[in-house]
Amino acid sequence: MNAASNSFDTLIIGAGVGGSSAAKSALSCDDTQRVLLVNEEEWEPYDRPPLSKDVLLGDSDTGDFQLIDETLRAHPRLVIKSGIHAAHLDPHARTVQLSDGSVCAYRSLIIATGSKARTLDPAIVDAGVEADLLYLKTLGDALSLRRRLADAVGSRLVVIGAGFIGLEVAAAARRLGCNVSVVEAGSRIVSRGAPALVAQFLRARHDREGVRFELGAQAERISRTGPGLEIRIEDGRRIHGDLVVAGIGTTANDSLAAAAGLECDNGILVDEFCRTSEPSIYAIGDVARIRSANLAPALRMEHWQAARVMGETAARNACGAEEPYQEVPWVWTDQYDLNLQFLGHTSDRSRCVIRGDVAAGKWTLFEKDGDALVAATLVNSGRDRRTIERLIARRTEVKDDDLSDPAFDLKALLR
Numbered sequence: 001m002n003a004a005s006n007s008f009d010t011l012i013i014g015a016g017v018g019g020s021s022a023a024k025s026a027l028s029c030d031d032t033q034r035v036l037l038v039n040e041e042e043w044e045p046y047d048r049p050p051l052s053k054d055v056l057l058g059d060s061d062t063g064d065f066q067l068i069d070e071t072l073r074a075h076p077r078l079v080i081k082s083g084i085h086a087a088h089l090d091p092h093a094r095t096v097q098l099s100d101g102s103v104c105a106y107r108s109l110i111i112a113t114g115s116k117a118r119t120l121d122p123a124i125v126d127a128g129v130e131a132d133l134l135y136l137k138t139l140g141d142a143l144s145l146r147r148r149l150a151d152a153v154g155s156r157l158v159v160i161g162a163g164f165i166g167l168e169v170a171a172a173a174r175r176l177g178c179n180v181s182v183v184e185a186g187s188r189i190v191s192r193g194a195p196a197l198v199a200q201f202l203r204a205r206h207d208r209e210g211v212r213f214e215l216g217a218q219a220e221r222i223s224r225t226g227p228g229l230e231i232r233i234e235d236g237r238r239i240h241g242d243l244v245v246a247g248i249g250t251t252a253n254d255s256l257a258a259a260a261g262l263e264c265d266n267g268i269l270v271d272e273f274c275r276t277s278e279p280s281i282y283a284i285g286d287v288a289r290i291r292s293a294n295l296a297p298a299l300r301m302e303h304w305q306a307a308r309v310m311g312e313t314a315a316r317n318a319c320g321a322e323e324p325y326q327e328v329p330w331v332w333t334d335q336y337d338l339n340l341q342f343l344g345h346t347s348d349r350s351r352c353v354i355r356g357d358v359a360a361g362k363w364t365l366f367e368k369d370g371d372a373l374v375a376a377t378l379v380n381s382g383r384d385r386r387t388i389e390r391l392i393a394r395r396t397e398v399k400d401d402d403l404s405d406p407a408f409d410l411k412a413l414l415r
């Protein structure tokens, strides 16, 4: 394609971890690829996991988690447009119109527009509450929350939603000296992301740190009472706070794709090659809902590793490869001094085997389907991750006694 024109071999919309890793992969496909990365945010492309951890605690600066280093930024075949969004997509003409009015042509398009924080139903939020009701998705959100928490020592934070992000915020706020309550509609914490035993363990840790939990608590109204806020629960409970952070999930940024006629249903539907209903268009990461043989029904993966690997896979496929995305899901969370890593598709229906010392806080919960290993949660045991990932990928059959024996060499099962 003509280097001086607005034509690109691979055009990538969205510069989160998915879009940024797709750009790196596309550039290394061959020596001629011209790549455009459209980044709507005002900051250079950055990583999100530190936002609810190091950034809140003030342990890192924005430069610490950039996704595109100086060498890549200066790459002669990469154009990064920041502070500009893709406004319109025409799949038939193979063009994307940007918010600066320019129209760019592509041979392959990768949509990596991610997700946005799900917001509370406006019908339950009284006017005048918004200034003290925060969400956490972008670097801007994290910097505002950090300022508010740092100023709020001794004050009351209410977190709505006991998923990973809500609990990471709760842990950081306790470290910063806030009084923290967590309000959760479900009957337990991390009901979507962690097996029940792990959730109990994590809950006990938050209890010890002084976090108060209100479970089975569906917020019915949030209003201002004097200087603070009141969260009224459907069953009559009332929880008071000075600041509320809602971590209640995400919604896919799929409107651009939907308006262009791509098949969407709570995310852009893609096949196992990350290809959408338009063969020249791929979708990856949080915005993509992948249909594949080992995932029924189709899923939005919504985690860092999936976005990164889908980005690489889509970029190679856009260059002519035919590689399926078939990773074992890997998600982690850091709370206090706990590092929890989740491998595979965890389910309360699986049979569980424990290895290690739960009381000492260093253990692994294996999940089995029959004798086959299908998922695992590693609590402060990240060293074993790669081995266990490979065992899960192969659905390795292991006896319970071997799994639970810390002296048993798991690596031996790979030989």
Ligand SMILES: Cc1cc2nc3c(=O)[nH]c(=O)nc-3n(C[C@H](O)[C@H](O)[C@H](O)COP(=O)(O)OP(=O)(O)OC[C@H]3O[C@@H](n4cnc5c(N)ncnc54)[C@H](O)[C@@H]3O)c2cc1C
Residues within 6 Å of the ligand: 013, 014, 015, 016, 017, 018, 019, 038, 039, 040, 041, 048, 049, 050, 051, 052, 084, 085, 086, 087, 112, 113, 114, 115, 136, 137, 138, 165, 253, 256, 284, 285, 286, 287, 302, 303, 304, 305, 307, 330, 331, 332, 333, 334
């Ligand atoms: C606070 C926080 C902490 C997290 N911690 C963890 C963790 O510990 N472990 C883990 O596994 N996962 C974690 N995640 C999840 C993980 O970060 C996401 O799954 C991952 O960022 C998804 O990457 P993505 O590239 O698909 O989308 P995103 O990171 O959402 O990036 C999409 C980008 O596209 C941009 N965009 C949208 N529309 C347009 C448009 N029309 N034109 C141009 N650009 C557009 C968006 O502004 C955004 O910059 C965390 C997420 C958050 C928010």
